Amino acid sequence: MFRSIRTTLLFWYGLIFVLLLGAFGTTVYIRxxxxxxxxxxxxxxxxxxxxxxxxxxxxxxxxxxxLPKSIRLLFRxxxxxxxxxxxxxxxxxxxxxxxxxKATRPTSATSRSRGSAREVxxxxxxxxxxxxxxxxxxxxxxxxxxxxxxxxxxxAFMLVALLGGWFLATRALRPIARMTEAASAIxxxxxxxxxxxxxxESELGALARTLNETFDRLQTAFxxxxxxxxxxxxxxxxxxxxxxxxxxLALMKDRSPQEYREALQSVxxxxxxxxxxxxxLLTLARADAKQLTLAKETVAFxxxxxxxxxxxxxxxxxxxxxxxxHAQPAAVEGDRDRLRDAVTNLLSNAVxxxxxxxxxxxxxxxxEREAVLKVADTGIGIPEKDRPHIFERFYRVDQxxxxxxxxxxxxxxxxxxxxxxxxGTISFTSREGQGTTFTVRLPLAPPPAP
Amino acid sequence: xxxxxxxxxxxxxxxxxxxxxEDGFSVDVAHDGESGxxxxxxxxxxxxxxxxxxxxxxxxxxxxxxxxxxxxxxLILTARDGLxxxxxxLNSGADDYLTKPFQLTELIAxxxxxxxxxxxxxxxxxxxxxxxxxxxxRVIRKKGKPVELxxxxxxxxxxxxxxxxxxVTRTMIYDHLxxxxxxxxxxxxxxxxxxxxxxLGKGFIETRRNQGYILGV
Numbered sequence: 196m197f198r199s200i201r202t203t204l205l206f207w208y209g210l211i212f213v214l215l216l217g218a219f220g221t222t223v224y225i226r227x228x229x230x231x232x233x234x235x236x237x238x239x240x241x242x243x244x245x246x247x248x249x250x251x252x253x254x255x256x257x258x259x260x261x262l263p264k265s266i267r268l269l270f271r272x273x274x275x276x277x278x279x280x281x282x283x284x285x286x287x288x289x290x291x292x293x294x295x296x297k298a299t300r301p302t303s304a305t306s307r308s309r310g311s312a313r314e315v316x317x318x319x320x321x322x323x324x325x326x327x328x329x330x331x332x333x334x335x336x337x338x339x340x341x342x343x344x345x346x347x348x349x350x351a352f353m354l355v356a357l358l359g360g361w362f363l364a365t366r367a368l369r370p371i372a373r374m375t376e377a378a379s380a381i382x383x384x385x386x387x388x389x390x391x392x393x394x395x396e397s398e399l400g401a402l403a404r405t406l407n408e409t410f411d412r413l414q415t416a417f418x419x420x421x422x423x424x425x426x427x428x429x430x431x432x433x434x435x436x437x438x439x440x441x442x443x444l445a446l447m448k449d450r451s452p453q454e455y456r457e458a459l460q461s462v463x464x465x466x467x468x469x470x471x472x473x474x475x476l477l478t479l480a481r482a483d484a485k486q487l488t489l490a491k492e493t494v495a496f497x498x499x500x501x502x503x504x505x506x507x508x509x510x511x512x513x514x515x516x517x518x519x520x521h522a523q524p525a526a527v528e529g530d531r532d533r534l535r536d537a538v539t540n541l542l543s544n545a546v547x548x549x550x551x552x553x554x555x556x557x558x559x560x561x562x563e564r565e566a567v568l569k570v571a572d573t574g575i576g577i578p579e580k581d582r583p584h585i586f587e588r589f590y591r592v593d594q595x596x597x598x599x600x601x602x603x604x605x606x607x608x609x610x611x612x613x614x615x616x617x618x619g620t621i622s623f624t625s626r627e628g629q630g631t632t633f634t635v636r637l638p639l640a641p642p643p644a645p
Numbered sequence: 646x647x648x649x650x651x652x653x654x655x656x657x658x659x660x661x662x663x664x665x666x667e668d669g670f671s672v673d674v675a676h677d678g679e680s681g682x683x684x685x686x687x688x689x690x691x692x693x694x695x696x697x698x699x700x701x702x703x704x705x706x707x708x709x710x711x712x713x714x715x716x717x718x719x720l721i722l723t724a725r726d727g728l729x730x731x732x733x734x735l736n737s738g739a740d741d742y743l744t745k746p747f748q749l750t751e752l753i754a755x756x757x758x759x760x761x762x763x764x765x766x767x768x769x770x771x772x773x774x775x776x777x778x779x780x781x782x783r784v785i786r787k788k789g790k791p792v793e794l795x796x797x798x799x800x801x802x803x804x805x806x807x808x809x810x811x812x813v814t815r816t817m818i819y820d821h822l823x824x825x826x827x828x829x830x831x832x833x834x835x836x837x838x839x840x841x842x843x844x845l846g847k848g849f850i851e852t853r854r855n856q857g858y859i860l861g862v
Contacts (some may be wrong), residue, residue: 261854266762418724425725425727428724428726429698429724429725432724432744432745432746433654433657433724433744433745435746436657436724436745436746436747437656437657438746439662439746439747439748439775440657440661440664440747440748440749441656441660441751443664443748443749444660444663444749447664447667447749448667460655461659461660464656465656492684516799
């Protein structure tokens with residue numbers, strides 16, 4: 196309804212206050228006026244009783260009214276003084292205090308207001324009806340004065356209450372203002388600042404803590420992004436500086452064809468490395484943006500692993516690493532090329548990190564619901580402290596040692612993404628100096644429809 | 646002058662080595678932090694070009710250990726271009742910091758400047774009588790005319806000029822003009838010295854028998 200919480204609070208607070216004050220004032224006024232009129236009525240009734248006592252039946256059957264002087268004096272003529280009227284059983288007006296009294300015969304004992312007057316009707320002896328009345332102007336004026344006083348006081352209370360409400364609302368909202376100030380100060384520039392929870396009342400403290408936790412996550416994401424960017428630029432800068440300095444050196448003076456060839460070969464190697472990094476980055480960027488669609492075909496996983504292993508033969512024999520493959524047939528559903536990438540990454544890592552004369556054992560088995568690929572090497576193993584990080588992008592166990600063995604630093608990150616995109620899992624066990632075993636589990640393809 | 650290049654990227658290290666050699670330096674190369682540190686502690690280099698992301702021993706650790714014992718100028722050459730890294734490098738005792746990618750000419754000019762400054766001779770030009778040595782333009786002029794010199798001859802003249810007025814021993818000359826793969830015989834230095842004398846004037850280099858050589862006394 197209102198844009199400011201304070202105004203909204205104040206509005207409802209004021210509304211409730213007005214209703215309560217109104218209800219209270221009305222009750223008091225009704226009770227007061229009732230008791231005032233009851234007092235008037237009681238007096239009129241007493242007069243009526245006196246009149247009834249004075250009604251006497253004459254011999255001729257008419258009814259006479261004999262009043263003691265003290266009573267008679269009460270009903271002297273005058274606007275403010277009481278008046279009466281008496282009817283006999285036939286309904287004929289037989290007595291009245293003054294001819295100016297105009298009234299109709301009552302039919303039940305009652306008290307009522309007529310104009311500004313108050314009247315009481317009662318049944319007298321001999322079937323008569325007696326009406327006693329008196330103007331209540333004075334009482335009504337008093338009540339009106341009381342009402343006016345009530346309204347004035349009510350308005351004053353209302354003002355005080357609204358001021359108090361405004362003060363309370365401001366006080367209650369102050370921590371929110373503080374939190375807003377702190378939160379807006381925590382921009383992209385200074386994500387390390389936090390809302391001071393100690394100064395915030397308990398109900399808002401939970402909100403402040405939630406905000407702080409969100410900022411924590413945001414900062415982690417930012418740091419992650421910043422580190423990733425720095426890593427990516429580092430991975431590209433090194434081969435780039437190689438390309439540039441090779442070219443610069445080659446161009447400094449005339450060279451022999453052999454020297455030009457060597458320079459170009461070295462430039463080519465650097466270019467290929469940049470290509471690997473850029474392709475890896477592109478794959479991950481597309482995967483992050485969910486722009487990569489995976490083919491859905493039935494892939495003979497066992498023979499895919501066998502093929503991949505045979506392609507790595509040259510690398511393995513160059514590094515004098517024995518690769519053995521035991522593959523059972525196992526069909527999985529997914530993208531053949533991506534799965535081949537994942538397997539290639541795992542196998543080439545295993546070969547690269549295994550010393551000369553080492554072994555890499557590759558097995559594929561079909562379990563009840565899963566195809567299980569195990570790649571076990573007798574390589575250098577993964578140090579304990581690096582284990583939680585090896586699937587992170589650009590994470591290298593030994594910053595540069597792995598680089599000169601080739602690879603972009605993205606292989607395991609991409610492999611993990613591919614496996615998980617196929618609803619599979621990847622895990623590893625490692626003993627430093629003894630070797631590492633990677634295990635990939637992929638759901639088996641549903642059997643072909645009969 | 647002799648520089649040590651510690652760079653794990655073998656192709657890049659080779660390119661740097663060639664560039665420095667073509668510019669008259671003698672160059673040693675190490676491909677990891679440990680062997681880089683070993684080299685740095687075994688020889689008295691005129692300057693060290695140090696990468697940071699090194700296998701086995703990080704560049705910062707190499708720098709710290711080198712600095713504990715020697716004042717050899719160190720230039721950090723790295724792909725890490727963050728201000729934090731630069732500050733950390735310079736505050737750990739590096740004399741200069743250059744980020745990859747870089748220009749070879751700039752790198753070499755910076756290394757030369759570092760060497761001159763650490764020898765207390767920041768000007769690239771030195772005049773000795775009618776001979777002017779310009780180490781920036783890599784020429785030596787006699788009476789205003791450039792003198793033809795082989796790279797080693799120039800390097801020797803430049804090295805002696807850097808230590809003008811100081812006794813330079815033969816060992817110093819071997820250490821600074823040859824890298825660890827050169828095998829030279831002591832009389833080769835004598836050949837260069839006599840060549841320089843012939844080209845630049847008899848009194849250009851003074852010989853202290855059985856001790857060494859001295860320039861500009």
